[in-house]
Amino acid sequence: MAAKWIISLILSGSLFFSPVLAQSKGQKASFDGQAAFDTVQALAADTMLGRKSGELGGRMAAEYIVSKLKEWGLEPAGVNGSFYQDLKIEYFEPEKGAALEILAWGKKREFVYGEDWRQQTYSGSGHLAADIVFAGYGISAPQKGYDDYSGLDVKGKLVLFSTDSPRPLEDKLKDEAQFQSRVRAAQEHGACGVLTFRSETPPSGFFGGFRGNLKKEAYQPDFVIISLENRVVDFIFKHLKTELRYLFQQIETTTKPQSFDTGVRSFINLDITYDENRPTRNVLAKISGSDKNLKNEIIMLGAHFDHLGIDMTGDVYNGADDNASGTAVVMEVARVMKLNRAKPKRTTVFALWAAEEDGLLGSKYYTENPIYPLDKTLTYINLDMEGHGSGRVNFRGVYYGPEIWDILKARLPKDLLDNVNSGRGGPGGSDHTYFLSSGVPAFFVATDGFHFRTNRVGDVIGLIQPEILKKAGDFVGAAVEVLATEPVIPVLSRRRENYYWKYQTIVNHEVPALDKVIEAHKDVQDPDVDFQLAAVVEKEGATGDVLRIEALKNLLAGLEKIRESKGLSAYSGAVPSMMGGRRMFGGQPAKTTVLVGLRGVATFRDDPRWADVFSKQGAAFVWLDRPAALLGDQGLNDEGKKIVAAIGKANLLMVVSGLDPAQNKLVLESANKPLFLVVSSQPSADILELVKKTKSSIGLILGKDEDPAAYFRKLDEAKKAVGAEILAIVAESCLWGKPGKEQMVGLIGEMLKAKYESEDLANLFSGAFMSVLERARATDTARASMFMPF
Numbered sequence: 001m002a003a004k005w006i007i008s009l010i011l012s013g014s015l016f017f018s019p020v021l022a023q024s025k026g027q028k029a030s031f032d033g034q035a036a037f038d039t040v041q042a043l044a045a046d047t048m049l050g051r052k053s054g055e056l057g058g059r060m061a062a063e064y065i066v067s068k069l070k071e072w073g074l075e076p077a078g079v080n081g082s083f084y085q086d087l088k089i090e091y092f093e094p095e096k097g098a099a100l101e102i103l104a105w106g107k108k109r110e111f112v113y114g115e116d117w118r119q120q121t122y123s124g125s126g127h128l129a130a131d132i133v134f135a136g137y138g139i140s141a142p143q144k145g146y147d148d149y150s151g152l153d154v155k156g157k158l159v160l161f162s163t164d165s166p167r168p169l170e171d172k173l174k175d176e177a178q179f180q181s182r183v184r185a186a187q188e189h190g191a192c193g194v195l196t197f198r199s200e201t202p203p204s205g206f207f208g209g210f211r212g213n214l215k216k217e218a219y220q221p222d223f224v225i226i227s228l229e230n231r232v233v234d235f236i237f238k239h240l241k242t243e244l245r246y247l248f249q250q251i252e253t254t255t256k257p258q259s260f261d262t263g264v265r266s267f268i269n270l271d272i273t274y275d276e277n278r279p280t281r282n283v284l285a286k287i288s289g290s291d292k293n294l295k296n297e298i299i300m301l302g303a304h305f306d307h308l309g310i311d312m313t314g315d316v317y318n319g320a321d322d323n324a325s326g327t328a329v330v331m332e333v334a335r336v337m338k339l340n341r342a343k344p345k346r347t348t349v350f351a352l353w354a355a356e357e358d359g360l361l362g363s364k365y366y367t368e369n370p371i372y373p374l375d376k377t378l379t380y381i382n383l384d385m386e387g388h389g390s391g392r393v394n395f396r397g398v399y400y401g402p403e404i405w406d407i408l409k410a411r412l413p414k415d416l417l418d419n420v421n422s423g424r425g426g427p428g429g430s431d432h433t434y435f436l437s438s439g440v441p442a443f444f445v446a447t448d449g450f451h452f453r454t455n456r457v458g459d460v461i462g463l464i465q466p467e468i469l470k471k472a473g474d475f476v477g478a479a480v481e482v483l484a485t486e487p488v489i490p491v492l493s494r495r496r497e498n499y500y501w502k503y504q505t506i507v508n509h510e511v512p513a514l515d516k517v518i519e520a521h522k523d524v525q526d527p528d529v530d531f532q533l534a535a536v537v538e539k540e541g542a543t544g545d546v547l548r549i550e551a552l553k554n555l556l557a558g559l560e561k562i563r564e565s566k567g568l569s570a571y572s573g574a575v576p577s578m579m580g581g582r583r584m585f586g587g588q589p590a591k592t593t594v595l596v597g598l599r600g601v602a603t604f605r606d607d608p609r610w611a612d613v614f615s616k617q618g619a620a621f622v623w624l625d626r627p628a629a630l631l632g633d634q635g636l637n638d639e640g641k642k643i644v645a646a647i648g649k650a651n652l653l654m655v656v657s658g659l660d661p662a663q664n665k666l667v668l669e670s671a672n673k674p675l676f677l678v679v680s681s682q683p684s685a686d687i688l689e690l691v692k693k694t695k696s697s698i699g700l701i702l703g704k705d706e707d708p709a710a711y712f713r714k715l716d717e718a719k720k721a722v723g724a725e726i727l728a729i730v731a732e733s734c735l736w737g738k739p740g741k742e743q744m745v746g747l748i749g750e751m752l753k754a755k756y757e758s759e760d761l762a763n764l765f766s767g768a769f770m771s772v773l774e775r776a777r778a779t780d781t782a783r784a785s786m787f788m789p790f
């Protein structure tokens with residue numbers, strides 16, 4: 001109490017000194033890097049216990065922040081006139097003292113938590129000694145003729161299995177091979193837990209370690225779910241009269257399980273605290289707008305204040321850079337605005353989010369339960385990691401909020417702008433994510449350059465530089481001031497739909513001639529169209545070798561021009577930056593990737609070997625529109641067979657359009673490779689069956705003037721029948737133009753109304769097409785199956 005009294009005395013005393021004096025002389029106080037540093041120091045102290053949401057440390061950090069905001073005179077902006085917005089999060093945490101020992105043939109070995117083994121999320125607790133039973137892949141599908149549990153007694157035992165899948169059975173066991181299903185199988189067979197490992201070393205960069213992605217239904221209080229490093233599995237097998245690789249080889253070749261009781265015992269001690277509804281809270285403060293018309297509009301500045309808590313060995317994760325730094329910058333901007341008696345026209349909200357480290361839960365909750373209407377929230381600026389780096393400031397999100405960036409560019413002083421790296425931005429990585437997907441133009445500010453020890457124990461106050469905090473603070477403080485006072489800030493219509501339009505990878509299936517594509521788009525900047533199909537130019541009237549040589553020259557010249565252009569890039573096999581059908585750009589401006597192909601078979605009809613030449617030189621597909629001449633009554637005629645075989649052999653994707661249902665059926669029945677079948681109406685069940693069987697994808701044409709709502713009903717029917725993974729939207733309109741875009745934005749509106757998952761949108765817009773392209777272009781079946789969505 002005494003200390004508090006002295007502090008308040010000092011504080012009231014300070015009113016007579018410099019800051020307010022400066023104010024009275026008309027000088028504005030500016031962002032104080034040292035003051036922000038002091039805040040970081042308080043938040044990153046060991047006594048804050050790593051600020052984990054759902055724990056004491058998280059609570060103390062929130063209380064500290066609120067006490068400061070109150071002290072500085074900020075208005076509460078939380079629920080019911082408070083500074084808080086309460087929410088509940090799922091809390092899952094292993095307790096100290098986790099241990100795992102293996103007793104094999106009289107030898108006991110202890111393994112290190114975090115290095116040799118760890119639990120999966122939704123593991124229960126266990127204090128047990130149990131036998132280990134090897135069960136191959138842990139898959140139980142007796143109805144489909146494969147059961148790793150057949151003849152096995154696992155009651156009260158630990159089931160050891162690989163999380164990979166038996167390759168010959170992959171397609172058949174799609175559901176049963178889900179990790180969730182394998183865990184359930186062990187539970188249903190009465191096991192007390194599972195020990196999992198990876199039998200195959202993943203291709204580098206393809207997967208990280210194994211993460212189960214279980215749903216909470218997997219949780220049973222006394223059922224442990226543990227991942228082992230291979231050295232632990234090696235120890236279990238060390239003295240057994242068999243070898244793992246042999247067992248998996250046997251399963252592959254015979255498709256028969258190879259399960260057995262190992263006779264090896266395991267001792268496990270694992271205490272899990274799992275709480276489905278752990279309370280935590282966001283902190284919100286504001287400065288109310290002074291303009292009677294604009295005060296209902298919101299400018300929001302935010303940062304997460306939570307971090308990772310304390311680990312099993314007692315080390316505190318102080319999270320000074322991540323993200324005491326961003327929190328401190330937001331708070332300091334607020335403090336200085338109050339100090340300067342700022343009277344912004346719009347209401348300025350300062351948000352400090354909880355549970356970012358648990359999956360952006362605090363900001364997600366806010367966007368689902370907004371205190372201020374999101375359609376009146378003109379922008380959200382997010383700060384995460386502002387304490388290290390080169391001194392420049394990264395400002396990501398200009399592709400998604402160009403209207404905001406234009407204002408900042410016009411109004412901010414040159415010296416501030418000169419220090420900013422603006423970037424495309426997009427969702428992911430921090431709390432701007434759910435604002436973007438709610439349609440709010442949202443930006444991500446982080447200081448540029450190297451950040452030390454992110455998410456590691458050494459992220460401490462000693463590495464934080466006050467002058468770098470100030471760089472971030474000067475920029476966002478000025479940006480907030482501009483945005484809170486600018487007379488008019490446009491609010492675009494259909495913001496949410498437009499966000500998805502921009503975020504989705506868009507394929508323009510229109511196939512203009514390659515030289516037209518280059519001419520029209522060579523200088524595009526950050527285009528909405530991500531992939532553009534283009535046709536090799538064929539000389540009119542030419543035939544045979546003259547036609548081929550001219551076409552080949554045009555292809556090579558076109559690809560060269562693409563390489564030299566600013567806005568285009570050429571498709572070259574797999575697209576490494578695809579994630580679930582969406583293209584990842586990071587901060588880089590996007591280029592449109594041009595996919596060149598052949599329209600028709602004129603260039604190789606009389607000499608099918610030429611299909612291979614075009615493919616090797618960079619062509620990716622052959623589009624056959626109404627190829628009726630290749631069809632007989634029973635399927636492909638002799639010439640058709642030859643041509644289709646040549647296209648397949650050349651690893652070109654065959655696109656077929658314009659045929660009637662009977663003809664489509666004939667083509668699919670004689671397809672020897674996956675193809676892209678373009679249709680204008682909902683295909684019949686037998687065609688869909690054939691599409692699946694041939695691992696093809698289907699494109700449903702969106703007509704030039706078709707009403708988006710009417711089209712959506714067709715698309716939804718087809719999606720129900722065949723799944724979004726192999727269904728693509730093929731717009732007839734050019735998507736570079738306004739009408740095409742409007743139509744698509746309308747369609748997105750229908751999809752969002754129907755609550756389509758983001759993953760579905762990704763597949764429908766590009767994933768189904770890109771994946772069939774990969775499947776058709778794969779040179780061997782093993783690689784092809786990597787691209788199968790099943």
Ligand SMILES: [Zn+2]
Binds near residue numbers: 430
């Ligand atoms: Zn962070």
